[in-house]
Amino acid sequence: MKRQHTRVGVSIQVRVSSLDVDEFVKHFATNISRGGIFIQCIEPKPKGTVLLFEIQLKGGRVAIRGKGEVIWTRSRSEDEPSTKPPGMGVKFLALDKFSKAVVKRILEIKAGKDTIKAQPRPSVGSIPPQGKPDEEPVAMNFDIEVAPAEESEEEELDDIQVDVSVDDFLESAEEDPPVGTSSSPVIGIDLGTTNSCAAVVIDGKPRIIPSHRGYNTTPSVVAYSEEGKLLVGHEAKAQMELNPINTIYGSKRLIGRHYSSPAVQQVKDRFHYKIVNGPNHEAYVEIRGQMLDLKKVSAFILKEFKELAEEMLRQEVNRAVISVPAYYNENQRQAVREAGNLAGLAVDRIVNEPTAAALAYGYKQGLEKRILVYDLGGGTFDASLLDLYEDVFEVISTGGDSFLGGVDFDNQLIDHVLNEFCQEIGQVPELNRVAMQRLRNAVEHAKCELSEKESTTVHVPFFVKVADQPRDLKIDLNRETQEMLVAPLVERSMQVVEAVLEKAKEQAAKPDDVILVGGQTRMPLVRRHLVQKFKKEPQKGVHPDEAVAIGAALLGNALGKIDNVLLIDVLAVSIGYGLPGGGFRPVLMAGNTLPSSVTFVIRTEQDQQKSLDLLVFQGDSDRVLNNEYLGTVTISEISPSPKGKVQLKVTFNLDREGLLEVASVEHQTEIENTTTMVMKHDEAAIREILRIPGDEHATEQIGIPPKQKPAV
Numbered sequence: 179m180k181r182q183h184t185r186v187g188v189s190i191q192v193r194v195s196s197l198d199v200d201e202f203v204k205h206f207a208t209n210i211s212r213g214g215i216f217i218q219c220i221e222p223k224p225k226g227t228v229l230l231f232e233i234q235l236k237g238g239r240v241a242i243r244g245k246g247e248v249i250w251t252r253s254r255s256e257d258e259p260s261t262k263p264p265g266m267g268v269k270f271l272a273l274d275k276f277s278k279a280v281v282k283r284i285l286e287i288k289a290g291k292d293t294i295k296a297q298p299r300p301s302v303g304s305i306p307p308q309g310k311p312d313e314e315p316v317a318m319n320f321d322i323e324v325a326p327a328e329e330s331e332e333e334e335l336d337d338i339q340v341d342v343s344v345d346d347f348l349e350s351a352e353e354d355p356p357v358g359t360s361s362s363p364v365i366g367i368d369l370g371t372t373n374s375c376a377a378v379v380i381d382g383k384p385r386i387i388p389s390h391r392g393y394n395t396t397p398s399v400v401a402y403s404e405e406g407k408l409l410v411g412h413e414a415k416a417q418m419e420l421n422p423i424n425t426i427y428g429s430k431r432l433i434g435r436h437y438s439s440p441a442v443q444q445v446k447d448r449f450h451y452k453i454v455n456g457p458n459h460e461a462y463v464e465i466r467g468q469m470l471d472l473k474k475v476s477a478f479i480l481k482e483f484k485e486l487a488e489e490m491l492r493q494e495v496n497r498a499v500i501s502v503p504a505y506y507n508e509n510q511r512q513a514v515r516e517a518g519n520l521a522g523l524a525v526d527r528i529v530n531e532p533t534a535a536a537l538a539y540g541y542k543q544g545l546e547k548r549i550l551v552y553d554l555g556g557g558t559f560d561a562s563l564l565d566l567y568e569d570v571f572e573v574i575s576t577g578g579d580s581f582l583g584g585v586d587f588d589n590q591l592i593d594h595v596l597n598e599f600c601q602e603i604g605q606v607p608e609l610n611r612v613a614m615q616r617l618r619n620a621v622e623h624a625k626c627e628l629s630e631k632e633s634t635t636v637h638v639p640f641f642v643k644v645a646d647q648p649r650d651l652k653i654d655l656n657r658e659t660q661e662m663l664v665a666p667l668v669e670r671s672m673q674v675v676e677a678v679l680e681k682a683k684e685q686a687a688k689p690d691d692v693i694l695v696g697g698q699t700r701m702p703l704v705r706r707h708l709v710q711k712f713k714k715e716p717q718k719g720v721h722p723d724e725a726v727a728i729g730a731a732l733l734g735n736a737l738g739k740i741d742n743v744l745l746i747d748v749l750a751v752s753i754g755y756g757l758p759g760g761g762f763r764p765v766l767m768a769g770n771t772l773p774s775s776v777t778f779v780i781r782t783e784q785d786q787q788k789s790l791d792l793l794v795f796q797g798d799s800d801r802v803l804n805n806e807y808l809g810t811v812t813i814s815e816i817s818p819s820p821k822g823k824v825q826l827k828v829t830f831n832l833d834r835e836g837l838l839e840v841a842s843v844e845h846q847t848e849i850e851n852t853t854t855m856v857m858k859h860d861e862a863a864i865r866e867i868l869r870i871p872g873d874e875h876a877t878e879q880i881g882i883p884p885k886q887k888p889a890v
């Protein structure tokens with residue numbers, strides 16, 4: 179933040195009748211341009227006056243605050259008193275960051291990008307860009323107060339600069355983790371694979387934080403434009419077809435994962451952008467020659483919500499509750515927490531998505547129910563069974579598939595449509611990334627239409643060239659064909675549901691209600707399967723796109739309060755360490771209630787051994803290669819002794835958010851060792867350390883439950 183200490187002569191306070199920023203933007207957009215503002219007043223200040231101004235809404239909240247210079251004036255005309263209101267054109271010299279966001283929004287509306295339409299007043303005109311007003315501005319119905327001319331000092335105002343470049347952001351992101359202030363509201367953020375959503379509790383009620391374009395969700399897409407500009411959300415998605423290699427989507431599947439993890443390897447060649455081996459062997463992306471940490475990619479999206487919230491609430495927001503899938507492993511949770519910090523948010527809590535959805539359904543309802551949360555989003559699926567009683571939300575069992583979501587439904591349809599097209603043109607055309615992206619968008623659109631109607635057409639104009647002639651793709655698709663193509667995917671999700679119920683069988687598993695979460699649950703086939711299974715309609719009161727964010731916001735608001743809620747979660751996938759030969763010894767078992775702590779004993783293997791490495795994995799397989807590598811715990815400062823003499827009591831402690839801490843003490847002496855956990859080994863090193871035979875390969879995808887055997 180640049181601080182300036184310029185002397186200014188006049189402070190002006192302007193009161194408008196608008197109740198909130200939206201209303202202000204609607205009514206006064208025409209008075210504001212990139213360059214400045216027209217302020218109506220009986221006695222305008224002389225040209226050249228530098229002033230501090232503040233536009234206050236009804237109730238005292240500030241809409242725009244900044245420093246400006248009067249660059250033209252108009253006095254009341256004695257001859258024609260009614261036509262042109264007196265006032266002054268004030269060129270912006272500086273604005274605070276909330277005001278910049280408001281001005282940015284106004285500019286978007288004026289450029290026709292936003293859904294909220296500015297309401298032009300009679301004799302519309304505004305100060306043209308760069309503060310050179312030569313048109314007539316419209317009158318603002320301001321009630322103005324001019325403070326006595328006094329010396330005042332400006333502080334904390336930045337130069338007007340609305341756009342943020344990647345480099346600017348990355349620089350600011352290197353700062354220390356933010357400390358949440360008690361005055362800050364806690365926003366709830368559902369960081370989704372396809373779309374993200376945020377909410378905040380205002381006057382006891384959860385409210386969605388709308389995007390700049392007025393939508394309740396924002397695409398989880400980040401791009402780097404040709405000019406090197408950072409684009410987030412709608413803007414990033416809008417240019418995706420033309421700039422696929424610099425547009426990052428689906429990053430939720432990659433964040434916090436080891437590069438060699440089959441989960442990463444599986445999507446590496448399917449995604450249009452470049453996924454690379456980053457520091458510490460984490461998956462990174464490479465955009466325009468720059469290595470980018472996936473935590474930063476998520477941070478761009480989280481920061482967007484922080485700014486939207488600040489704009490909506492007109493106050494600094496630096497605290498959040500962020501949701502993650504229930505089966506997210508320890509590293510992924512940690513990575514999301516760090517992403518929040520990079521975005522300038524202290525993360526009060528990481529909450530599991532199904533638990534958040536359950537909160538949206540049952541918070542303060544005094545329910546005593548068992549519910550099933552069925553969450554089928556863009557890229558992932560999970561199912562959880564929860565018991566709700568009073569203010570307790572207890573997860574009974576949970577399961578999921580991190581590679582089952584709307585995008586897989588799209589893939590099935592793409593294959594079908596391409597097949598039909600090839601038959602139609604009698605050849606297999608060469609398709610570049612742009613063509614594929616256009617087809618993907620058209621297919622997804624058709625898929626969503628088929629949730630509402632029986633048939634539609636997938637249409638991509640000028641899709642390919644055939645015999646040097648541009649050719650459209652136009653393929654009819656009906657609901658029946660679509661359902662036939664995707665039925666195996668829905669069945670796969672139902673197998674996970676079965677396994678989740680099976681796990682809780684001894685506890686009379688039948689749910690009283692089924693809650694649907696995730697955009698893909700809008701598909702009638704999904705609902706039919708659930709109705710058939712549970713003999714009742716899923717709950718309608720919970721919005722599939724918003725429930726998780728709302729639940730996270732409710733939790734954020736409740737944390738630290740007397741009427742807090744109690745969340746009881748379970749570990750979705752076992753955590754353990756690798757054994758010589760490549761076996762996996764689970765330590766913390768799937769289904770353990772969190773927090774969970776287990777202590778076990780290991781011995782040194784060499785004489786005078788000073789340090790020891792434990793390779794930690796998470797997964798359901800008894801072979802480490804099939805599980806996700808979480809990192810290597812190095813236990814050091816071991817007392818020198820002959821081999822096998824020192825017994826180390828190692829404790830794996832998982833907190834209630836599923837974050838792992840490892841500690842070690844020497845059994846005989848109770849001397850504490852130093853432990854660090856770093857993702858420092860690549861697959862070759864893991865094989866070497868654990869002496870895994872060269873012919874052994876992962877038989878299941880890491881983090882992906884096998885197709886026929888859902889992970890619970």
Ligand code: AMP
Binds near residue numbers: 372
């Ligand atoms: P989410 O991650 O919850 O935002 O879900 C996004 C997924 O839901 C995407 O794959 C969308 O194509 C899909 N989706 C959204 N709306 C519909 C709809 N009306 N019918 C079918 N799928 C939909």
